[in-house]
Amino acid sequence: MDLRNLKHLRSLALAGEPLSEMVFDKIRTEYA
Incomplete structure (x- = not known):
């Protein structure tokens, strides 16, 4: 799994x- 994708999903979750x-x-x- 791409760490950038994970970071993006985390940003959405925080949103x-x-x-x-x-x-x-x-x-x-x-x-x-």
């Missing part, structure tokens, strides 16, 4: 996007 927050949480679970 308060519910969908992006769910996607980021899913990625975090896979990354852990």
